Amino acid sequence: MKDPEALATLSALANPARLATIRVLVSAGPGGLAAGAIARDIGASPSQASFHLAALSEAGLVTSTRHAREIRYRIAYQRIGALIDYLMNDCCAGDPALRACCGIDLRG
Amino acid sequence: MKDPEALATLSALANPARLATIRVLVSAGPGGLAAGAIARDIGASPSQASFHLAALSEAGLVTSTRHAREIRYRIAYQRIGALIDYLMNDCCAGDPALRACCGIDLRG
DNA sequence: CTTTCATTTCAAGTTCACTTGAAATATCAA
DNA sequence: TTGATATTTCAAGTGAACTTGAAATGAAAG
Numbered sequence: 363m364k365d366p367e368a369l370a371t372l373s374a375l376a377n378p379a380r381l382a383t384i385r386v387l388v389s390a391g392p393g394g395l396a397a398g399a400i401a402r403d404i405g406a407s408p409s410q411a412s413f414h415l416a417a418l419s420e421a422g423l424v425t426s427t428r429h430a431r432e433i434r435y436r437i438a439y440q441r442i443g444a445l446i447d448y449l450m451n452d453c454c455a456g457d458p459a460l461r462a463c464c465g466i467d468l469r470g
Numbered sequence: 471m472k473d474p475e476a477l478a479t480l481s482a483l484a485n486p487a488r489l490a491t492i493r494v495l496v497s498a499g500p501g502g503l504a505a506g507a508i509a510r511d512i513g514a515s516p517s518q519a520s521f522h523l524a525a526l527s528e529a530g531l532v533t534s535t536r537h538a539r540e541i542r543y544r545i546a547y548q549r550i551g552a553l554i555d556y557l558m559n560d561c562c563a564g565d566p567a568l569r570a571c572c573g574i575d576l577r578g
Numbered sequence: 579c580t581t582t583c584a585t586t587t588c589a590a591g592t593t594c595a596c597t598t599g600a601a602a603t604a605t606c607a608a
Numbered sequence: 609t610t611g612a613t614a615t616t617t618c619a620a621g622t623g624a625a626c627t628t629g630a631a632a633t634g635a636a637a638g
């Protein structure tokens with residue numbers, strides 16, 4: 363992940379409604395959740411939810427598939443992992459404290 | 471780190487000038503860099519640099535100390551580590567793929 | 579074909595982040 | 609004190625993101 367993608371991903375996450383959407387989709391599991399259910403869960407109008415889901419989708423943070431009348435959204439862990447990787451190993455690489463403070467170790 | 475702090479941190483990082491500032495401060499090392507040098511390195515006016523440094527400082531991503539006429543800024547790895555921790559273990563916890571895709575393993 | 583449900587799209591309005599340039603503050607030197 | 613350097617602060621302007629509500633699209637059911 364390069365700077366422009368990282369910037370797009372960070373911008374997509376830097377919004378209350380969208381962060382709430384991510385949380386809802388995480389707890390929904392691999393089956394995902396329909397747009398309407400997401401709207402209900404985050405307390406947004408259908409129009410608002412659609413707007414934010416489009417932003418998340420554009421950033422690659424969610425995927426969607428239509429099932430009959432519903433459109434079901436799922437979280438894309440890969441993209442979040444890429445952002446974490448970017449922060450830890452690219453943008454802010456070089457400091458041991460960065461790894462020490464979040465309960466993780468280098469693998470290799 | 472809770473949602474409001476995570477949101478503030480994400481918002482602070484979601485800006486080209488500020489992300490560039492982070493990169494510059496990372497490569498500057500523990501000695502940090504004066505505001506003027508940062509402005510020069512990221513191609514911003516003193517006023518712009520000050521604006522963005524204030525935002526980063528407000529978010530806890532940098533610290534500053536005055537040395538004579540200069541104000542020297544340093545990166546706060548702790549805060550970035552806390553954001554990574556938030557993304558990996560709180561907000562998006564529960565998916566093995568999240569850890570698998572960025573070269574890291576759980577410690578405990 | 580019409581209706582109903584789920585979602586998106588569109589246009590208009592509002593808010594907020596950011597830019598710009600001038601003025602203010604702080605520190606040091608002469 | 610005067611002047612020079614480093615940085616911040618302020619006020620005004622701009623643009624992009626977000627909200628709102630109505631209209632359009634797509635899919636299923638009667």
